[in-house]
Amino acid sequence: MKSNKIMIQLGYVLGASALLTAIGYFFASNWEKLNRLEKFIPIFVLILGFYGLSVWLSRKVGREFLSKLSLFASCISFGVGVGLIGQTYNSHADSYSLFLVWFLPAVLYAILTRWQPYYVLSYILGHLAYGLFFFPKWGSFSEAEGATLLIWLGLAIVNGTLFVLFEKGRLHSPFLKWVTFQATLCIFVIMSVSHTFENYGLWMNLPLIAALAAAVLYAHRTQSKVYLLFAGLWISAAITTKYVELIIEYHNELFFIVSLLFVIVFIGANVMFMNYVRAWKPSAENSEAGTDVEATTETKGDGDFTKWIVRVLTISVIIIGSLLGSFTLIGLVTVVLGFDEPANILIGYGFLAVIGMLLARGFNVLARFTIMLSGLMLGTGAAVGTEQSLMLLIYLGLTLVAFVFLQGLITRILFFLASIIILAFVLFDWINSGVAVLSILAGLLFLLFAGGQVIRLSTYREPVLYSSYPSFLLALFSLTFMTESAWYYTTNVLFFVLVLAAILISRQLHVKWIFDWSMGFWIAFLVYKYYDLAWKLLHKSISFAIIGILIIGITVWIEKKKGLEPDDAAHPQLGLGSNRWIIALLVLLQVAAMSLQIGKSEYLLSHGKLVKLQLQPLDPRSLIQGDYVRLRYKISEPPIYQDNLEERSSKGKIAVVLGPSGASTVYEFRREYKAGEQLAADEVRLNGEREGYEGIKYGIENFFIPEGTGRTYEQTAKFAEVKVSANGDAILVRLTEK
Incomplete structure (x- = not known):
């Protein structure tokens, strides 16, 4: 009931x-x-x-x-x-x-x-x-570096404060408590990137370390394995970011040689961390189970939850270690050893690494899979770059062999997804059509998901289902944007019907993971269709x-x-x-x-008084208001800006006086308005805001238009008719050709 x-x-x-x-x-x-x-x-x-x-x-x-x-x-x-x-x-x-x-x-x-x-x-x-x-x-960072950093820091403080309020029970949202935790650490990582913040990024490593340490201490104090897990993941993400920064900065022989030692230390440290997690037994009275995100996961028992954490950590360390190792090996082959044809060397290394680690069953699991995955990444990447389809097929066969013979749910999911990616490259090399490749993959993944239901062994059934269904949704979702004409409507209807059916059926049968994936794609479909210009x-x-x-x-x-x-x-x-x-x-x-x-x-x-202004339009889309033309006026850069560098770089409120140009009805800049001055009968006052080198903004720079008419306005609109009140406020009425 x-x-x-x-x-x-x-x-x-x-x-x-x-x-x-x-x-x-x-x-x-x-x-x-x-x-x-x-x-x-x-x-x-x-x-x-x-x-x-x-x-x-x-x-x-x-x-x-x-x-x-x-x-x-x-x-x-x-x-x-x-x-x-x-x-x-x-x-x-x-x-x-x-x-x-x-x-x-x-x-x-x-x-x-x-x-x-x-x-x-x-x-x-x-x-x-x-x-x-x-x-x-959107996406513009016109502020000075120090100001931009302070803006990001303010956002980190906001999220950190919200997290404390959620933690203290002043606000009540377990989901947002988790989100603010992630957002705070993510922002600190961003602020520490020295290539984005050249003058301050290096110093921001200190607050980054403090934030990561605070996250670990919080997880340990509250004995929350979920927050300990994500604190560990953010530490790994920070290390990876720092490594990439160092590659960009140095990338010499010594650096790549030292990097090999760094990768070994990185894997070793994570082995110690996972052993600590396995041995950690939070006391019942201090545990947060039942109050936040962790509660839903711990219902199966602490032992199962610990295994889940170790699995996530293992796969994260393998992926990050593989990326670091791949960068290092590329540097060794190209910079240190200086091979003339590094692609063939990398393909050969990848083949030997995958085969060798498939056979080395007694090797340390983290080192084994890190070497195997880095070999797979380097080998397939080099094969794609040199268009060697035969080698791609060989690597595809190796991933399937790894899926069959290697143990572990996460391991099999990883190699299943790797095989799909390699297959996509093979198909694209043969067909050279993204729509056709995605259509074939979507059909294949759906068949695998449907067929996976009847696989008897759960060790194979679960990784097939867990991998094929999200991959199928992603492929079909991509097709709803890429296709045209009849196939466009077919993919949209198909996606909508299948996702809606999956939501209802999975909820009725209590299959939570299918419901979560389906609901996520339902929301994405509603949101991102707004930006789909084909409809x-x-x-x-x-x-x-x-x-x-x-x-x-x-x-x-x-x-x-x-x-x-x-x-x-x-x-x-x-x-x-x-x-x-x-x-x-x-x-x-x-x-x-x-x-x-x-x-x-x-x-x-x-x-208001109607005036006409000369302009130059553009055509973007607002987040929730639809299409509009972005306008720039001749009065946006008046003569006082062109002749005075100090005036041009200043910011703040300003009012200008406009008047018609001779016999023309077009209003032009006459002077800056002084408080209390009397205007001539043909003059109007217009309030604005200095925007530094971007000129003056008057609040009439956007004209909303019916969807799909932007190109017409760009080509034909030359003037704007504006209503201006006595106190200088303005409303844009229409755009005209003359």
Whole structure:
């Protein structure tokens, strides 16, 4: 009975996710047939409608889950609405303020309801707001090195503080506790890269060491094997990063000779660490089991969990050791020994290393598999580089032999995946078509997964299943972007149907690993289809809306047919709880904030002065607002910038005075505005922000357009018509050819 209730909840989640995706896609498409009023009314209806549905469901017995889900949908709709206002009035694309405004109600909902989706949403929105505040352009690091380092350090402090709050129980999210732990250590590793931070990276190795030491001490103090495992993995990642830095810096004969000793010490140290993990017995009273990520893994007993940790550590050390060893051997062959044809030497070494380690059963397991994997990597890499298909087939045969004769689940998974990768190279060499190769691999992997169900020996069945299913999903998912025409729609429908079926069946049969992989790819499909240009957002929106309605309809039908109640009717809880009045006020504040921004913008459009500016457009896509044209104006670099180096490099607020150029209606820069000065009848004041060498930004640099029309605007738009208020605020109205 309980499993049926979980299935009903899952049906509502899948349906709601499809509907919310449809809503986001629809407004991001910027459908030109809708005017401003026709865009705003539906979003207000959605925000208030989902909230009203949440209130109604909270008064129904056993509907706590659906009440929370409806309130979450209202919060998502608010975020879409904020983006829609920016799109309609052409304010900043992907502005930090957009995500900050959305973050505020999300984090308040998280505090009030303690529901995990709000915590995750708040975490994502907070990081987006933080990143875009300092780096408005995606991927741009225009700040000075010291400032950029401080920004990264601030992010590390934020994540570290959140981890402490989760640890102390001030906030409640085991998942985000684990995420903030990983994020903090990852950021410290990034900050220590000397080739990114040339002046400070070397010194940042000290806080990196301190952070890693603190992570190990925390794991030991709390006796948490999960956190000990990941602390060990981050130590290995840091060592690998430092090794690559040293290769780039030195790469001489002495370095590669010393590197051999380093690899030996690295493997030896990890052998000692794994022996320590095997022998470690955390006391029951100090263990964190039952309170965080580790609890779900330790249900099978400490012995099984320890074996799992040792397996993960073993495979991690083998992979990292193989990478280090491969780099070292390449350096020895090319730099130290100076062979004329190093590819043949590497192919030969790889062949001998794999064969030798297959036969050396009594050799230390870490050293044995490290040498074997490094030989496989070097040999196949050299064969691919020199297009020797015969050698690739030989290596493919060796990986299959290793899969059959070597023991261990992780080992067999590793060599299964290696064989698939080598097979992909062989097929591509024969066919020379990425789509064809992926199609063949997807079909083969599906057959292996289906056929693997009937393998009697679990020692072979489990690695085949665990390897083939995620690989099949990845291959088919890739095809949904790469294919064209009829095959494009076939792969998309096939992927959607198979993943949805896998989610429902695996949940019903309690096959957790299939459910987790399928759910992950379901979310990826919903998110990444936004960036798939082969299918318009409007069409995706309609499709996902139909799918969401069908899923919810089927779920309701099944629920009524079986007479199920999704929550415990004997102990009902109100979805809004004792905070219902605070939540009601929060929803009203969201609606009021949106209404205020709309009213302010409409007033400016009605009473502002219309001016025309000369421009040069580009064509990117906003994260949630759809396609837009990025504009740069002639007044972005006025004469005072061109003639004054100090002025050009300065930052801060500025106001300029614009006026028409002679008989032309195009407004140009006249002077910098001085507080209190009187303007001529034909002049306007325009507020801006100095951006250093990037010129002045006026907040009218983005013009949102219907999907797929960017190229037209790039080619034809020469001027922008802007409404400017008396106090210097501006709204971009339209782009024109003349």
